[in-house]
Amino acid sequence: MSGTLYGVGLGPGDSELVTVKAARLIGAADVIAYHCARHGRSIARRVASPYLREGQIEERLMYPVTTETVDHPGGYDGAMADFYAESAERLAEHLAAGRDVVLLAEGDPLFFSSYMHMHKRLTGRFATEIVPGVTSVSGASAALGIPLVEGEENLVVLPGTAPDGDLVAHLASGSAIAVLKLGRTFDRVCAALRAAGRIDEAWYVERATTDEQKIARVVDVDPSTVPYFSMIVVPGATNNPLAPQGAEEGGGVTVVGLGPGPVAQQTPQVRAAIAEATDLVGYTTYLNRLTPRPGQQVHTSDNRVESQRAEFALDLARRGRKVAVVSSGDPGVFAMATAVAEVAAETEYDHVPVTVLPGVTAASAVAAAFGAPLGHDLALISLSDRLKPWEVIEKRISAALDADLVIAIYNPGSISRNHQVADLKALLLERVPGERVLLLGRDVGGPGEALTATTVADFDPSVVDMRTLVIVGSSTTTVAERPGGRLVFTPRHYGD
Incomplete structure (x- = not known):
């Protein structure tokens, strides 16, 4: 009978934060496995040490690289993929022999943990069980003594290795933030915090819940001292004393x-x-x-x-x-x-x-849903005559048609304004051919999204309401019906 693979979360670092179930399984396991860098030391093993017993087999899974360049033909990713595959086979031998294996994981096994790489390779072959652990984010929050989120606030967790643009975008979102995997990424993350205007709200937590725990404002931290096992935390504005009030x-x-x-x-x-x-x-x-x-x-x-x-x-x-x-x-x-x-x-x-x-315009959203009908010169015209006379609207639409512009028409009609769309069709028929492309986009991106590509002659004014945007094509606007999906576009070139 095969053994069971247990992915056991150890929490953020304090051995007393290991769960009762995790401690029981660690003590009962035939094999204790853990990842470590090439120096051979393992934080996970150190946290679990009070629960180990004599006679257990230990499998030390030593990373071949950390962040340096490698000679592997597949680069860093290739070297790590081979390592995970080899490590999984080492554990598989024990499991096939009927030995239960506990693979130790700092924090939670499925939260930025190396355990998941073993799980994906072994779960289809052997019985597996996940024992969740207190995450590093929870440990850092407890160390700070500041609630991360309250009410409707939301929390975003990012690795410091994320692309600069992603870091800035998420940091600027106004969410509570936790950034893991610092060390050599600390300067980049700080630059992203400055770009997002949130550097003064940020806290630094190093080795949370351990005897080596350190807490400081990010602006007061020396980058040269930052280890990998540290975190930047920006609690929600409701409780963060550093947040603008x-x-x-x-x-x-x-x-x-x-x-x-x-x-x-x-x-x-x-x-x-x-x-x-x-x-x-x-x-x-x-x-x-x-x-x-x-x-x-x-x-x-x-x-x-x-x-x-x-x-x-x-x-x-x-x-x-x-x-x-x-x-x-x-x-x-x-x-x-x-x-x-x-x-x-x-x-x-x-x-x-x-x-x-700025925000994404209705014209941009509707155009994108069809393809690229706004690819050349265009005009944006509101059909509402509440703030300007209908004669002005007619004059502007006529001028845009005479100039052969694509026209995006906002505010086409409502319950109290129901003649404008019919008048628009009449005006169009006077000035452009009946086969001119006309597009209707309603509730684009919403549950009631409806996209209609038609012509001026076949245009039905009764289907248009205030949630509809109308795009009248120019003489070059094209509807391409393709096996891969319809595309509507207005070429950027003009004439021959």
Whole structure:
């Protein structure tokens, strides 16, 4: 009968944080295995040592490399793959002989642990069991004595080896952060923290829960002293004493764009601004897309009171609040950035800081869903005649058609505005051929997404509502029906 492979988590370093089950299995196992560097010392074995017994077989799985260059034809990844394969076969011999094997893992076996490489290679051949352990993130949080997250805050865990762009993007998101695998990556992570504007919020924890534990602000750490077993932690703003406290630093207004709908299309910069705000101001429908964190004030209003909303936000900022004015799409495209800027230009508010953060536009999202219909010169026109007369709209659409521009049409119709789309079709039929490409994108990226590629002649105005964006192609816009999927594009070249 074959033995069982146990992946046993030992916790962050203190032998007393080993679970009762882990201690029992370590003491009962026939074989104790652990990874180590070429110096032969193993932190995992040291943590487990109080629970070992005489007579146990020990398998020391020594890494052939750590971070240096190698001569292996497959490079570092190839050398490590061969090592894991060879190590798995060493353990397989014991398991096949009926011996139970405990493979020790610092922290948790399936959390940035070498155990997972053995598990993937052996779990289909032998019985396996995972014994979870206290993670290093939990150990660091306990050492700090600061809650990492509260309420609706979220936690992102990153390896210090992640690409620079990924580090900056996640650090700028406003989330609570834990960055592992420091050592030689410490300077890179610090540079990413500075780029994200969060270096002053960050804590350094070294060898958490052990006798060698150290805690400091990241800005006070000498990079040359940082070992691999250390971590940078940025707790959520609710409890982090290093986090900016909003109104105490002086107020301001940041106008943000949520993008067309999906959370994945929000920029990290926008998410960070929303997370840092003391107050969220906007149209009810857009604010309903957000989950306020504890302590944030939410101020909803109707979509037809843009100037009043801007004044309200600026008044809050004058009283020291950090206000995020929320728009859909991009705030500078038929949205709140103009209203805020217009009011902020008045003498009464000219000392209030105003920042505008871009978002993915509805036109960009719909175009991307079809392919590349906005690949050449284009015009963006709102069909709403609430703030400008219909005669002006007609004149601008006619001029864009005469110039052979692709036109992205916003705000096409609503319950109270139901003639505009029919009038648009009539205008199009007067000025362009009936076979001109026309695209309809509704709720792109959302659960009700609908994409329709049609022509001006076949265009049905009754299917268009306020959640639909209309793209009228130019004379060169092409619909390519392909086995690999339809693509619509407007070539960047023009003519012969």
